[in-house]
Amino acid sequence: MAIRVLIVDDHPVTREGLRDALETSEEIEVAGEAATGEEAVDAARAQMPDVVFMDVRMPGIGGIEATRRIREASPSTKVILFTIDESRSSMAEAIQAGVSGYLLKDADADELVNAARLAVEGKAVIHPQLTAAFIEEVQLADKRPEATPLSKREKEILQKVAYGATTKEVAKELGISPHTVKTHLERIFEKLGANDRAQAVAIAFRSGLVQ
Numbered sequence: 621m622a623i624r625v626l627i628v629d630d631h632p633v634t635r636e637g638l639r640d641a642l643e644t645s646e647e648i649e650v651a652g653e654a655a656t657g658e659e660a661v662d663a664a665r666a667q668m669p670d671v672v673f674m675d676v677r678m679p680g681i682g683g684i685e686a687t688r689r690i691r692e693a694s695p696s697t698k699v700i701l702f703t704i705d706e707s708r709s710s711m712a713e714a715i716q717a718g719v720s721g722y723l724l725k726d727a728d729a730d731e732l733v734n735a736a737r738l739a740v741e742g743k744a745v746i747h748p749q750l751t752a753a754f755i756e757e758v759q760l761a762d763k764r765p766e767a768t769p770l771s772k773r774e775k776e777i778l779q780k781v782a783y784g785a786t787t788k789e790v791a792k793e794l795g796i797s798p799h800t801v802k803t804h805l806e807r808i809f810e811k812l813g814a815n816d817r818a819q820a821v822a823i824a825f826r827s828g829l830v831q
Contacts, residue, residue: 622646622647622648622649623647623648623649623670623671623736623737623740624649624651624667624668624669624670624671625642625648625649625650625651625669625670625671625672625673625736626650626651626652626653626654626660626663626664626667626669626671626672626673627639627642627650627652627653627654627672627673628653628654628655628656628657628659628660628663628672628673628674628675628678628683628686629655629675629678630655630656630675630678630679632655634675634725635653635655638673638732639653641728641729641732642673642729642732642733642736644729644733645729645733647733647736647737648733648736651667651669652667652669655678656678656679656680656681657678657680657681657682657683657685657686658680658681658686660672660674660683660686660690661681661686661689661690661693664690664693664694664697665690665693665694668694668697669697670696670697670698670736670739670740671697671698671699671700671720671736671739671740672687672690672697672698672699672700673700673702673732673736674686674687674699674700674701674702675701675702675703676701676702676703676714677703683701684701684713684714684717685717687699687701687714687717687718687719688717688718688784691717691718698720698721698739698740699717699718699719699720699721700719700720700721700722700723700735700736700739700745701714701719701721701722701723702722702723702724702725702727703722703723703724703725704724704725713817713818713821716782716783716784716821717784719744720738720739720743720744720745721735721738721739721744721745721746722745722746723735723745723746769811770808770811770829773794773804774804774807774808774811775829775830776794777790777794777801777804777805777808778808778820778821778824778829778830779830780793780794781805781817781820781821782821782824782825782830783830787801787802787805805817805820808820812824
């Protein structure tokens, strides 16, 4: 049975190129396309593809948040993100979102088909350059000075963020304002030596602050 694939990218030319590359294999059936993260979530729910090839950066909710929503609605659907660079900051966040693969956009047809095949087999595939970038992020975390201990509330917020909760969701769950959550996050970033959420999450998992 062919692997049913959904292609998600905001650029029509990129979607066409991916479709042409994937359709070179009899193993793949392109079930549909989407141009935004929101469309991807709706299409995944309607079509129940085996694999979603998802751009990281798109207007709206973006590829990583769309991945979270798709995986929550359909845990059996595998998501492979693709990007044009070797961004360390998005790697940890993507892994926490439940991706099954992470490729550069210059991947050829064989790499794309192989990634889809491995994904449905429950195996992950990450481009070697991206693997190196993630390892570098972990090494940077190891070299940072020991962080100032986080408060109970800061740990609580970091735990929720690490598992994909948005600022609004954290605020609602804890009964505090989004502004207060943002203030706590700024303090967490400062204490951990992180530049953003993704780095904070990577450091938190590496240091055992969250599990």
